[in-house]
Amino acid sequence: MRRRVVITGMGVVTPLGHSVDALYRSQIEGRSGVGYITHFDARTFPTRIAAEVRDFELADYLGGDAQKFEDVGANCRFALAAAKQALEDAGVLNGGVDRRRFGVYLGTGEGQQDFFAFISLIGRCYQSETQSVDVRRFTELALRELHLGREREQEPHTTVAHIAEYFGLEGPNYNCLTACAASSQAIGEAVELIRRGEADLVLSGGSHSMIHPFGVTGFCLLTALSTRNDEPTKASRPFDAQRDGFVLGEGAGMLVLEELEHARRRKAHIYAEITGYGLSADAFRITDSHPEGRGAVACMADALRDAGLRPQDIGYINAHGTSTQVNDKVETLAIKKVFGEYAYQVPISSSKSMIGHLIAAAGVVELIICVMSLRHGILPPTINYEHPDPECDLDYIPNVAREKRIEHALSNSFGFGGQNVSLIVSRFRD
Amino acid sequence: MEPRVVITGMGLLTPLGWKLEAIWQNLQAGKSGVRRIQAFDPSALPTQIAGEIADFDAKDFVDRKDRKALKVMSRPIQLAVCATNLALQDAGLNPAQVDPTRLGVVYGAGLIASELEELGPAAKLTTNGQPYFVDLEKWGREGLAAMPPLWMLKYLPNMLACHVSILHNAQGPNNSITQGDVASLLALGEAWRILRRGAADVMLTGGGDSRLNPLSMSRLCLFAPLSRRNEAPEEASRPFDRERDGLVPGEGAAILVLETLEHAQRRGAKIYGEVVGFASGFDRRRSGAVLAQVIGQAIKNAGVHPEAIDHINAHGYSTPKEDVWEAAGLAEVFGPNNNRLPVFAAKSYWGNLGAAGSVAELAISLLAWRHGLLPPTRNYRYPDPACPIYVLANRWHESHKDYFLKVAIGERGHCAAALFRRWR
Numbered sequence: 001m002r003r004r005v006v007i008t009g010m011g012v013v014t015p016l017g018h019s020v021d022a023l024y025r026s027q028i029e030g031r032s033g034v035g036y037i038t039h040f041d042a043r044t045f046p047t048r049i050a051a052e053v054r055d056f057e058l059a060d061y062l063g064g065d066a067q068k069f070e071d072v073g074a075n076c077r078f079a080l081a082a083a084k085q086a087l088e089d090a091g092v093l094n095g096g097v098d099r100r101r102f103g104v105y106l107g108t109g110e111g112q113q114d115f116f117a118f119i120s121l122i123g124r125c126y127q128s129e130t131q132s133v134d135v136r137r138f139t140e141l142a143l144r145e146l147h148l149g150r151e152r153e154q155e156p157h158t159t160v161a162h163i164a165e166y167f168g169l170e171g172p173n174y175n176c177l178t179a180c181a182a183s184s185q186a187i188g189e190a191v192e193l194i195r196r197g198e199a200d201l202v203l204s205g206g207s208h209s210m211i212h213p214f215g216v217t218g219f220c221l222l223t224a225l226s227t228r229n230d231e232p233t234k235a236s237r238p239f240d241a242q243r244d245g246f247v248l249g250e251g252a253g254m255l256v257l258e259e260l261e262h263a264r265r266r267k268a269h270i271y272a273e274i275t276g277y278g279l280s281a282d283a284f285r286i287t288d289s290h291p292e293g294r295g296a297v298a299c300m301a302d303a304l305r306d307a308g309l310r311p312q313d314i315g316y317i318n319a320h321g322t323s324t325q326v327n328d329k330v331e332t333l334a335i336k337k338v339f340g341e342y343a344y345q346v347p348i349s350s351s352k353s354m355i356g357h358l359i360a361a362a363g364v365v366e367l368i369i370c371v372m373s374l375r376h377g378i379l380p381p382t383i384n385y386e387h388p389d390p391e392c393d394l395d396y397i398p399n400v401a402r403e404k405r406i407e408h409a410l411s412n413s414f415g416f417g418g419q420n421v422s423l424i425v426s427r428f429r430d
Numbered sequence: 431m432e433p434r435v436v437i438t439g440m441g442l443l444t445p446l447g448w449k450l451e452a453i454w455q456n457l458q459a460g461k462s463g464v465r466r467i468q469a470f471d472p473s474a475l476p477t478q479i480a481g482e483i484a485d486f487d488a489k490d491f492v493d494r495k496d497r498k499a500l501k502v503m504s505r506p507i508q509l510a511v512c513a514t515n516l517a518l519q520d521a522g523l524n525p526a527q528v529d530p531t532r533l534g535v536v537y538g539a540g541l542i543a544s545e546l547e548e549l550g551p552a553a554k555l556t557t558n559g560q561p562y563f564v565d566l567e568k569w570g571r572e573g574l575a576a577m578p579p580l581w582m583l584k585y586l587p588n589m590l591a592c593h594v595s596i597l598h599n600a601q602g603p604n605n606s607i608t609q610g611d612v613a614s615l616l617a618l619g620e621a622w623r624i625l626r627r628g629a630a631d632v633m634l635t636g637g638g639d640s641r642l643n644p645l646s647m648s649r650l651c652l653f654a655p656l657s658r659r660n661e662a663p664e665e666a667s668r669p670f671d672r673e674r675d676g677l678v679p680g681e682g683a684a685i686l687v688l689e690t691l692e693h694a695q696r697r698g699a700k701i702y703g704e705v706v707g708f709a710s711g712f713d714r715r716r717s718g719a720v721l722a723q724v725i726g727q728a729i730k731n732a733g734v735h736p737e738a739i740d741h742i743n744a745h746g747y748s749t750p751k752e753d754v755w756e757a758a759g760l761a762e763v764f765g766p767n768n769n770r771l772p773v774f775a776a777k778s779y780w781g782n783l784g785a786a787g788s789v790a791e792l793a794i795s796l797l798a799w800r801h802g803l804l805p806p807t808r809n810y811r812y813p814d815p816a817c818p819i820y821v822l823a824n825r826w827h828e829s830h831k832d833y834f835l836k837v838a839i840g841e842r843g844h845c846a847a848a849l850f851r852r853w854r
Contacts (some may be wrong), residue, residue, distance in 0.1 A: 131550065
């Protein structure tokens, strides 16, 4: 018998609340967290809207210790706050468990590059005539003007190191970065670490913010973002015929994953069990998903197989549902291929309609919404669903939450570049 | 029964060359891959030396039909893509003959710096000569239009593994581990787990990294403990030596083909060795205590007696601090002077290859098995009482025993250990 893995703690920082309860309540109410970008002056950008995290202070979570993290970026701040909630929730914040058997596996984004310092440097060293940079000048100025602490914090392994160091977790320590699939993949691989006995507990999840000039620039160039700037709260509209791109969100989500017997021994509260993990690669293009949903089909089927479940056992699908033309069409197609006739009966919704796309952190936050749906028997809607798309003809729980008792929920995350992950959470039964 | 996992191919792009025979000859000749940086003018930097790959042109390594894709690949991605091709050739493996859903990719990757020239026109338009000033209004209006549309995709760390999956139709598990200098060994550990749980038959694993550009080098000079031995580049990387003064940045890619034993034997593959143990952890006090437990666990998992180990392939940063805690961890496991168990540190030849480092380094041990001889650690002249371990120096070690241990550490406290068995 393989070791079973349960969730014993959860924490979030999101555009719609900084606690799991607040997030779930706003999901059920169908509120939108999207508004105009305030983190920087985005007035002339093709996209001026995003779902920002508001009223967030790290000191609310870490007290005076927040000062230790002066140079860290948003990724790390969100991660620390969500981790603190999850560890507290699981009752393991103050030790009592073997640190060596307690790992961390995150899917946390790269640090934010210091846009103003970096671009102003290049601007002074770029020679238009030769289309080249005066490297000697650039390096001279860079040494003088780049901020040592903030530069160090950009390395993608710093967040996971801060978390392990601050909370004293000495087990396996990983960070993966597979774009929009990262935190789901982190959870899946963390489950495998526990199943295979490399750890008894793993703090897993992710955090990300790309609502900064470089992030918005990058996505605008790819024409991936919604440009519905006049109606921010209507911009993220997964599966709606008039969807025109995704809306950036930001935040973090963390889970305490624990081996079942370990959780029982310390009488931990068990939220749910992670029963299925499937992963695949599209191996198609860096910019588009496979038109037949090859990878999406494979990872959903793989997760069902891993969980030993039939398609009809799944009571709810939390879709990747980005609100881009291609994703929503292909994901719908892939669900039909995996679920057959039952695809038309299983309720599906996209949390991104309300909180936007948290990129690396999207998967974990959406999985937490699945866990809450299992527990409370209310499925969150897809908001802004107004115009049916003939190619998206499934039940997307339009606009209003639905009561339904479910046993198993499946959550999809598909990353830019073709990494696909599906996770299944199940009501815990002995 | 869980499948056994063997290594059947390797592709290396290193400062000591890329042909396996050439790398070996350079090791035999005692050559160093560290030199004054030639990729750009380093004269304003406090550290002007690096382990650099000379004359790399990705076009030499990829099929004509795939060359167009090279344009959207930054240097670390190109290095990884090319090393992957070398690894597949070395393994005699045509990916088209593997079930695509059973072929996966897990690579280590680092932070990839944007090429300055790509941002140049937009930066020129929107800055006024003052530090920290950018006219954001103008950036939004005119700057974006002056940038390449796929700009962001050229620098995402998951693109190493993505491009490889696309070029070789690898539809199986695909992940990118961004864990600093431990990344590629953690990637190998994950690939090993994936094969053992039956989720793939063949996994490509390793990593690619390059910090040899003006931005990354400036950043490293600010916050990383770099060697400043600019006047003697070849002597700058000196792991565990008392006179070490910091690490030497490097670049490279190292990819291994991992297969289940059954798959390898079915196709009659040559086998370099078997992965038999792996463990990882976080040594938050950087004292070596957790590292020692991690090493102990990797050996214990494999059910191997420490006396069966032929040598230790160390991380050996060549920094004053990290070498001390690595040595403390080794000494705790193997006893004082690690019982004359030889320690080899490949960074002494080519510096720190970042996210590609651990796997490039362990590949030297695999080659050593093939030749029956392990090269000495370069530049180890003055033993350091703070590093009480037995470093193999000045002579080649006859490699007879059946196992070697690879250790990787990160400056923040990350650590991993893997145990490999010689194939007989």
